[in-house]
Structure formats: structure tokens, C-alpha cells
Amino acid sequence: MDAFLRVEIFPGDVDVTTDFYERLGFHVTARNDGPPRYASIRMGTVRIGVCEAEPVDPAQRAHPVMTEMVIEVDDVYALRDRIVDRGIIPTENLQEREWGLTDFRVTDPDGYYLRFTSRAD
Template sequence: MGMTLRIEIFPADIDASVEWWSALGFEVLGRKDDPPYASLGRDGVRIGMVQSPWRPAEHRAVPSGTEIVLAVDDVRAERDRVVAAGIELAEDLQEREWGLTDFRMRDPDGYYLRITDRRS
């Protein structure tokens, strides 16, 4: 089997994070209460969450934090689905100088997420 990717994030309110990521189409794969933990997945992407004390959003956002980049087949349809789910965009669809189109948002704890099309 080849390599896969799983990331772990540390939200202050795990229920709010699970709700937000679920609106992006992620399915809850597992939960436990002590400590508060959730595992979510969509296609080949896995996100683990461990509830942690609140930290300022700027500690999680670019350029000092992490940018989570997800590539999809139809970025415009994904953007429409995200907006219909009520998620606020940080940046709407833009064609980038490197040849990809993407949009960006922040989760409830300030993690910066970019959804982009796949390079053909």
C-alpha cells in the first residue's frame, strides 16, 4: 500500500469542529469522550481532532501556522456546496498564477483551508 495522509488538529470545541468539517462532507469515523477526540474522513483524507485549550487563531493560520490543502476534481462545484452549507469563505474562487483555481476558508479555530482543483 502506498502512503496516505492523516492530520491531527487541536480544536477548543470539538463539537463545533466536527459540525464544521461535517458540513464540508467529512464523515465521523469515531468519537470518544476522555479526552474528547474525533476521527473524520472523506475519500482518502483523514482528520483526527483532540480537544485542546483555546489558542489565538493567528497561531494556526498562515504564515505562522499550517495551510491545509485539499485537491478536488470540480473546485467550482465544491465551492458552491460549501457556500450552500453556510460556510464563510476567506477568499472566493481565484485563478492563481501557478495555473490552479482555489478558494479558502478558516475553520472555527482558525485553521486555514484551501480547496483547489487538480493539476491536469
């Protein structure tokens, strides 16, 4: 049996969120004007549902109550360079980890935390 993971997030503004994720390299695959407004976004096999909800203080999603979404990519260096060129500043820049991964982290406008990673060369 095949299984795929789709994460649902609940931002205060679907347009702001989808714009941010498009700059990360995601593509909008569907939209619904609701209510509630909703968009489906995708990067490879990673799928995220974006369901508009009442705004929440992003600090409420911060450590230690946060969830980290980890997305493995082929070339984390190229992705990091591409998103920086698109105006996104990583929350934590590229780091080579002792366990054999290289990663960087970003925080979206609503406080959701994403780690992009790949195997270190």
C-alpha cells in the first residue's frame, strides 16, 4: 500500500501564505474561495493544505510547542540560494550536521517552522 503525507496548516491569510511558499519552490495546485478559503500547494511529493483561519500570534507556534516540517531535497545548497534570491531569510542558515545531513530552517509568516535538508556530500 502506498501512503503519502499531506500536512494542513491554518494561516490568517491564504494569499500571503501561498506567496511565501511559492517563493520556497512550492506550486499552487488548487484554490477554493470558501469559506473558508483554501489552497493546495505541492513540492514534489510534499503536499500542504492551506486553510484560512483566525490569525494566531506566530509566537504561539514557536519552540517548544511548535511542529517542525522536515522536507528532504536533492540539493539543499541550491534551494537555500534560490530562496534567498527570492527575499526569504533563513531562520537558521545552512549547517552540516554530525549525523550526515546538511540543512537550513525557515519560519513562514504564521510561525510554521520548516527544515530543508539533504545528505551531506
